[in-house]
Amino acid sequence: MSGIVVIKCGGSTLSDLSDAFFHSIVQLKQEGKHPVLVHGGGPDINRMLEQLSIKSEFVEGLRKTTTDVLETVEMVLCGRVNKKLVKRTQDSAGLAVGLAGCDANLLMVRPVDLDKLGFVGEPISVHTDLIHSLIEQDLIPIIAPIGVDEDGIHYNVNADTAAGAIAEGLDAEELVFVTDVDGILKDGNALDHVTDHEVHQYIDQGVIYGGMIPKVRAALKSLNGSLPFVRIVNGKHALFAAGKGLKGTKITKQATIESVS
Known part of the structure; x- marks a missing residue:
């Protein structure tokens, strides 16, 4: 399937995304392209961890993910952040569906380093049938970067890494990183x-x-x-x-x- 554009929205930019941005996503769809959003949610995760008094640290740029941290990450990414992006897309007259990389084994991963990082995964394969099916129904997939391994264990995945793997798996024509500057x-x-x-x-x-x-x-x-x-x-x-x-x-x-x- 040609015309797929994977758009990665970092957690630090989510609160600044404009209505015009979401109208542009819908415009892409109207022009025959197939936008697929992948998002992070670092600031929201940090706030929730603080509220729950769960300690969190970064090791070599990646969030060390204990069982408690993983549960919080999933709650924030798959719940609050993902559904907020779905709503804003649909407020702009698009039809969106939110999912996570663990749904239907979409994003298969292996641990980066269990001892050092805990449940942090790196993608090894992307099962793209689900995304293609959603695109064929004129839906805009919005994906939270939670991966799953062959034993069904969930992992936190860096959103940049997840977006790159999904773009490659879909044979996307373009990958877009959304920031707070013009380039x-x-x-x-x-x-x-x-x-x-x-x-x-x-x-x-x-x-x-x-x-x-x-x-x-x-x-x-x-x-x-x-x-x-x-x-x-x-x-x-x-x-x-x-x-x-x-x-x-x-x-x-x-x-x-x-x-x-």
């Missing part, structure tokens, strides 16, 4: 298109700095699969520029620049 900025202006080589140069030169660094690194990691390019966009606005298609910065591999420009 990769240089001299105050968003760049339309950069290569992976240029991204490394901009990091070294300080053009890309701060919170944008982990975002572009996640984008570059996603390019290791079959995806031709990744885009970074601002969720505070509509995804489209009049007559120009999707906004933001497109990132491609150096070798594919000729074919996608």
Whole structure:
């Protein structure tokens, strides 16, 4: 199935997503594309853990996930955050369905390091039949990154990693990372298109700095699969520029620049 666009919404940006953003998701569907949303929910998880007095820590950028933490993560991601995104999509006249990666064994994982990280998983396969079936019914899937292993045990999965795996499994034509800026900025202006080589140069030169660094690194990691390019966009606005298609910065591999420009 062609025309699939996987859109990853980070937890830190969810509260800033505009009505125009959700209208754009529905517009994608109306134009014959097939949006699939994958979301995080870090700030909401942090607040709930604090309310429940459950200790949580990060190890090498990943949340150490004990049994208590996992139960809280599932409750927040699959309940509050997922259903809020479903509602906002449907408020924009789209038909959405919320699910988690553990549903129908959609996102199969293995533990990253049980001793060090607990129930944190890395994707090993994506069973895409369910997503294809939902798309064929003109529904917009919205996926929480909870994976499952061959023994039926659930795992917390980094949302960037989950989105990349799902995009690759679906043979998506594009993966979009939603942020709170207009893309990769240089001299105050968003760049339309950069290569992976240029991204490394901009990091070294300080053009890309701060919170944008982990975002572009996640984008570059996603390019290791079959995806031709990744885009970074601002969720505070509509995804489209009049007559120009999707906004933001497109990132491609150096070798594919000729074919996608």
